[in-house]
Amino acid sequence: MKTWIRSVLFLGALAVCGSGAAQAKDVLRIGSEGAYPPFNMIDKDGNLQGFDIDIAKALCDEMKVECKFVTQDWDGIIPGLLAKKYDAIVASMSDTPERRKAVAFSNKYYSNMLRFAAPKGTALKPTAEGMKGKTIGAQRATIAAQYAKEKFKGSELKVYDTQENAWLDLGAGRTDAVLADMLVAYEWLNTPEGQNYAFLGDSFDIDDHIAIAVRKQDKDLVKKLNAAIDAIRANGTYAKINAKYFPFDIY
Amino acid sequence: MDDIIERLPEMLIGAVTTIELTLLALAFGICLAVPAALARTSRLWWVRAVPYAYIFVFRGSPLLVQMFLLYYGLSQFEWIRSSMLWPILREPYWCAVIAFALNTGAYTAEILRGGIQSIPKGEIEAAKACGMSPALMTRRIVLPRAFRIAWPAYGNEVIFMLKGSALASTITLLDITGMARSIIAENYLSLEFFGLAGVLYLLISWAFMRILKIVEIHLSAHLAPPPLASATPE
Amino acid sequence: MIDLHGFGSQLAMGAAMTVEIALGACALGLVLGLGTAAMRLSGIKPLVGVAKTYTTVIRGIPELLVVLLVYFGSARILTGIAESFGSDDYVELSPFVAGVIALGLTFGAYASEVFRGAFLAVPNGQLEAARALGMSQGHAFRRILLPQVWRIALPGLGNLFLVLLKDTSLVSVAGMEELMRKTSIAVSFTKEPFTFYAVATVMYLGMTVICTAALHIMERRANLGYRPLTTA
Missing domain, CATH: 3.40.190.10 (Periplasmic binding protein-like II)
Structure with a gap:
């Protein structure tokens, strides 16, 4: 019984120390x-x-x-x-x-500019009309997600906790295209996973x-x-x- | 306050998704749990082993990991992506339902097993004496009795499943939690909208508990006197 | 053999962190649970009301939401309080502490029910006997009530601990680098979600098995001086 109490106290002390890291x-x-x-x-x-x-x-x-x-x-x-x-x-x-x-x-x-990444040779057009009924992936709480929500109203928008998960799902074919920061997309397209994918259309210069x-x-x-x-x-x-x-x- | 009123319709849409996910998962979960529980009470060890492994894995690891394994994990394999199952597995909605159903199925199976094992022996003997076949006895005596005994414990599992469904928000679904997180991403009112989400969950779980209670009373009415067998020591 | 691409040590560190969070939350939860059970049993109306509200609310909302609320909400409240005292210092809740509080709150709400049941299960006559022997109330609580409550509550608390161990995965959402988050990081590097989530599943199962065994030993110890009256 006593050892039990002691270990609880010890852990409590541990938790308090964890929070009190001093800042210079x-x-x-x-x-x-x-x-x-x-x-x-x-x-x-x-x-x-x-x-x-x-x-x-x-x-x-x-x-x-x-x-x-x-x-x-x-x-x-x-x-x-x-x-x-x-x-x-x-x-x-x-x-x-x-x-x-x-x-x-x-x-x-x-x-930064925004740009779609999609499978190579897709027939999609990066316009609201061309993406109608298609699924667009983007990261939650980003300018890309906001832009997709406002400008591509006819498309289904899937938002991910991380950009990495958005790429995983584009690779798995769960989304038709991902809207992301151009430079981040550039990086992914240069990885082995991105080799069958390409930029779709021009960048959206959103200043x-x-x-x-x-x-x-x-x-x-x-x-x-x-x-x-x-x-x-x-x-x-x-x-x-x-x-x-x-x-x-x-x- | 204006923000909350303005976004309330979206949150209610999220609530509908939450309820749908929960009910679908519970329905599929029972379909899994009944055969698993029956097999668990079998006398043959190799019949017991299969559901034992299933229950062990799904009760022993976190639901979040199970869901990620199903959603992100399976898509690692090309042959799954080109299989017949892909139209279902590509949808986050069905991935969530399947993961939830497998999980709640494992817990429900254990609850039902407890129910089956606390049926008084005399009732089984009586059924046998009446010349019931094992199948008929299972259908008419064992399962109805087990369900009645297990009902209060199952009620807890229903609430657990409702709460577990919040994890759907991590695979892009806009249930109550997902909707709240998306709204907070726009206006940063984290306390307000997580709070509102909490209130919605409380209301739904309260409604679920009412329904469960009504069903319990209904079940007891058909089985007078109310069974106390599980509570009294033999 | 499975190729972990050099992430093995990171996963092991994550698992250690998972255990630390679980133990921390368990310690906090036990204190909260005992306190809440005492309030429920005190018969003082406001205290009973507070305890009931706490258990009802926590048990009705998702653990994930509790984690998110504590992580994002608490810092805002704490900083707000500090500012109202004229301090413009920040009040920091490290992800570890936030995680421990969130999971501890959940554990405490369920534990209070287990404790309440256990207190009620100790026959009143024993306390009366203790008083008749001249034990003070504190003495009787410590020597008569608590050891028995511990024995009766242990299986229930054990189950809760196993649930807690799995719930630690939710803290990954709040940025705590435990097993689940370390796994996600490995996935984003290797693009092998199945391999790593499967490894994580096995690691959680391993922890569950170890904890189950440990709980079994603890239950045996708690039951040492106790022989059931019925010869079952």
Whole structure:
């Protein structure tokens, strides 16, 4: 009986310690998703990798702070920021008016367009008329899902927790096409799984700026981030990171 | 508050999906559970082994894993995607129903087995003495009695299934939880809409419990005096 | 042999985390369950009402929803409270703590029913006898009531623990890196969903078997001093 009580106390203490990790002042906690290659993904050792992560590290170096990464599922990523689980989101997030109601954004760190990916040689047309009655896959809570919902009203929209699951289902033939960020689709089409698939039609240029989200009250942080983005653009760090992932400039 | 009223119709559509999924899963689950429970009470070990393995696997692992295995897992194989089953397995709706049915079937089988084993021996002996064949006895005596005894426990399983159906939201279905998550993706009102979802689930489970109670009273009326056999020690 | 593409150690870490969450939630749930059962049995109307509401609500809404609510909702409430005290510090619930709270709340609601049944199952005469022997109320509770409640409640609590162990998979939705999430990460790398979800199933089954065996031993120990009156 006594050992039982002791182990309960021990576990209780364990749980409390887990929550009370102290934060030093010069740490910037960054939220990212980790399921969005090549921008952010988790490697075999459980660490975050990708374009977003490299950019975030470069920005932290520039701002002379220490980056601490927190992984968070996409549909909870803004609530997580508002709940102060982390101070900034570097996760390929589009700057949209809807999101601006909840958070503030830095200047862009790359630009994005939306584009369909579909089986090679499909007869589909990437128009509302051409996709009528077809099934479109997209990730939940993304600009792609929002765009598909508004512009392709005659199609069935399937939303996924992660972009990876949307690709799995396109590969399985459960959806006719996936609407996604062009660069993410580009990455997938270059994997072995994507070899029988191709871009469908042109990109939709929706004037989409990918930026870092912070809480509205953290105005200083926005200024610092903007200065740091300008600095890494100017000193060639950005170009180096860009070249690691894409053979063209994505700014 | 305006947000909630504006999005209420969508949430109610989600509620219909939740109820559909639950009822379909329960119906298929019973179809699986009855033969499994009967086989579990067999005297032959190799007849008992098959349902034992089925029940062990589906009760011993999480429903979420089972559903992902069925939905994402099976599509890994080309031969499944080109088989006759694919038109069903490609639909997330049917994948969810199948996964839920297999899961609730395993739990229901155990509940029914308990029911079958607590039927007083005398009743079985009486049936045999009347010259009933095993098939007739199973149909007329064993199963009806087992259902009556197991009914309260089965009622719990119904509520568990209703709650488990929330997992459908992870494979693109827009049930109550899925609808709430999609709406929150647009307006970030997480507390409000998860709260509303909770209220809807409470209302549905309350309605289910009422119906179960009415059926229980109905069942007892046809079997007077109410059986107390399972409660009294022999 | 199955090729795990080097994800074996990650899955093992995930399984360890699963066990930690389950034990943490179980500890919290036992405390909540005991407290709630005591409130139900206290006969004080407001307390009974609170306890009843808690068990009814938690048992009527999906575990997944409880996880989502605690994970997204609690931080907002906690931060709100901190702000109303003039602090602009954040109040952090780590995914681990959020997961433990969400699953502990669920476990507690069901456990309270098990405890209530167990308390009622101890004959009143025994407590009266203890009082007649001059035991204080606390003493009688500790020496007479609790050991018996433990014995009677153990099978029910064991079942709940097995349910809890499986429910830990839901915490993956909230970003906790337990077995289920580690599996999903492996799937997104290898594009082999069947292989990895099947491995995860086997790992959960293994944990279930181990826990069942452990519970069996605990039940035997709890029943050491007890021989049923009827010779069954």
